[in-house]
Amino acid sequence: MLPSYDPQDTEAGLKLLEDLTANAHLIQDQLLSEILTRSARTEYLGRFLGGQVDKELFKRRVPVVNYEDIKPYIERIANGEPSDIISAKPITELLTSSGTSGGQPKMMPSTAEDLDRKTFFYNLLVPVMNKHVDGLDQGKGMYLWFIKPEISTPGGLMARPVLTSYYKSSNFLNRPYNRFNVVTSPDETILCPDSKQSMYSQLLCGLVQRYEVLRVGAVFASAFLRAIKFLEAHWEEMCLNIKTGQVSEWITDLRCRDAVGLVLGGSNPESASSIEKECGGKSWEGIIKRLWPRTKYIEVIVTGSMAQYIPLLEFYSGGLPLISVMYASSECYFGINLQPLSKPSDVSYTLLPNMAYFEFLPVENNHEEISSEVQCNGTVSNRNDVHKADVMDTVDLVDVKLRHYYELVVTTFTGLYRYRVGDILMVTGFHNRAPQFRFVQRQNVVLSIDTDKTSEEDLLNAVTKAKQHLEPLGLLLTEYTSYPDSSSIPGHYVLFWELEAKGNIDFPELDLGIMEQCCSTVEESLDSVYRRCRRKDKSIGPLEIRVVKEGTFDVLMDFCVSQGSSVNQYKTPRCIKWEAALKILNSRVLQSFFSQSVPSWEPFKMGTK
Structure with a gap:
């Protein structure tokens, strides 16, 4: 289900996307068949299917569940019981979600194969961006990536956030370097466990290489703006580092320190003076374009709760496009924005049919009782808040209807079966047979600043x-x-x-x-x-x-x-x-x-x- 191709070959990547979306129905059926063939005899599915792999039987007998329903199975694996409770493949780690249950992060099962699926997904982003933005192979990306805390479970599995898992994986660390994936941050700065040292080091490296940078970003808009605020507080010290060619003494992580020292490459007073001139001005309006003048866009997630940061991003950006390229979660990776230069308010994601088996629970507004919450948030015309949901039978990926609202349900290769992700989506169109969705909201979430919900x-x-x-x-x-x-x-x-x-x-x-x-x-x-x-x-x-x-x-x-x-x-x-x-x-x-x-x-x- 994971065809191989060279991500540097834009034409081949775009053709692959056309094939995936044109054959969405067939691929979805094949994918579900493969999942059931592998896992029908696991303890969990065996209760409902008795080893059978029929799609209609699966949809009739296997319940649609939320995290609390599957939590006992995941905890048993965390405590050392075999993976075949839920998965035919060994569970190699547990991915901690930003969503919570009982005050604690959810834990999602993951396998070694799942890392390959994520890598395939990331590689498909390359031809999409190359189609819409010229010359991305002529420079570097300044992406600010960070790791977060992880623990070992009683059964010996690592439990950590999904991006920490990926940045520490061989798929990321041993990635074949090519002109498309060169970034300004050495791996040692990304993997530095001290977030302040990591932030300082990555920004310093980005400043040193500022004339090579063609794109900047972070995963979430909030993280990128936090980095700009950090830069406001530390630019003078960074300029001193560049001027002298010496890293600040408080950067004590030795691997990080050595990597930054190599990037500095000695004293550069002229570069430091140029940066001081930009940062020391009256206003930081447009500072991103001024510090990184070749930058073509800012890549951050600005959909959902991150939309609140758009005005600040626009202030700092100097008119650069804000691009949200992907839709993903700890459960699995879902879809790609095939029109990355669209306005943030118009962003839609095309779900890739080989990522997971997708089903949808229709969500219907009670038209006679318009939610007062919707009215008081001023979004009636966009229907960005859904008041009441009537749970019906699920709808398959290719059968969703234009402008209808749905809650996303996934079945994965990692041991989730008919799992309610908790995201409300609206169908905005189709690319071939694959529907495109706008993210509307998280179910039941009222407040969010960063990864909190x-x-x-x-x-x-x-x-x-x-x-x-x-x-x-x-x-x-x-x-x-x-x-x-x-x-x-x-x-x-x-x-x-x-x-x-x-x-x-x-x-x-x-x-x-x-x-x-x-x-x-x-x-x-x-x-x-x-x-x-x-x-x-x-x-x-x-x-x-x-x-x-x-x-x-x-x-x-x-x-x-x-x-x-x-x-x-x-x-x-x-x-x-x-x-x-x-x-x-x-x-x-x-x-x-x-x-x-x-x-x-x-x-x-x-x-x-």
Whole structure:
């Protein structure tokens, strides 16, 4: 199912994409048949299929599941039981997802073969970009890639994020170097476990080679902007390194230090002076184009929750295109953006039929009860928020309908069968027989700044714990909402709280210490991914509570109703993203409070067998 070809051969790569998409139905059937032939006798599938490999039997008997349904099987493998509980091939590692379950990252099974599938996927991005952007073989990419914490499970398997897995794999480290995959960051800087040293070293290497750079980026928009903010704080020191040809003493990772020293290659006062001139100006508007003048585009994911960073990216970019090239997750890699120069709001991904067996659960809006949340986020016309989903029979990849909404379900070679990914997609068109999808939202996620995904339930539980601190003040929390504030880097969560005094007492003066404790309790109550982003990655800033005047949420409801919400069906949205609604809330803020402590965090622990 993984045809071989030379990624440097643009014509061959594009032809392969045409063949895959033109034969999507056949490839999907063949892929499911291969998965079932391999795995029908695993403990999990054997319960439903009894060793049979019929597609219709599979769809009738094997249930559509979520993570909690398969978690016990994965934990058994993590604790040392054989892989054939769920997979015919040995599970070689567990990939930790940014999605969470019970406060801990999900763990997705992976095999050695899965790394080859990812490499095949990455290679297909090359001909797509070459088709749309000329001359990419005439320089380098400055991509900022990082690894994150990993642990060994009781059964001896490594558990780590999907990109950490790939960057540490032989597929990445032993990749054949060609004119398309040359990057400014030495592998030693990418693999440096200290995120600050890694960030500094990669940016320094990118500055030294700035006239060779043709494209810049990171995986997520938030990570790239964090790097620009880091550069703002450290450019003078980096210029000194370039001027003297010496790496700063605090870069203590020896392999990283040696690799950066080779890139520096000795003193270069002229280059340092040129960089100082750009960075020392009045404004950093357009700084990316000014520092890396040959750059053709910025490659970052700007769909989904990352769309909030588009204005900042545009400020720094100097008019460069923002390109989202791929759609992937810890479960598997899904699709490619075949029109990479499209506007961020128009990005659609073509699902590759040989990545996994895809099914779709139709998601239907109740047209008689337009969600007040949709109204208050100002996105009715785009239908970017889906209020209610009626789960029906699944639809195959080639049978989805234009402009309909679906929840993605996958069956993989790694041991996931009819697994609900949790992504809501809208069909925007077709490339041959393969549908193209716009990512709409994560199911149930209301807040996200980086890789964190906070659901409405997570937020409610955290607020419930925090509001207990209000008891000594004689106050009640009557209503709340939130929004992800990305106006600065790092972004942070903002909660709007409306408080009411108990009984007939006057509204008391708010105690700074107690309100700051409320902020800290919310943070401590959120999941481990949020706490890791706050404590270790420093990619999220301190949480803020803004206390608003009494009656504010009545004003908000009146406004939403005036925009078309139904009074009968109105409920306060737990996340507000519409500028007009935010303006109402911010105009009625009495006081703001920030968390003064960093929440606790440690890499997740496995239970014992």
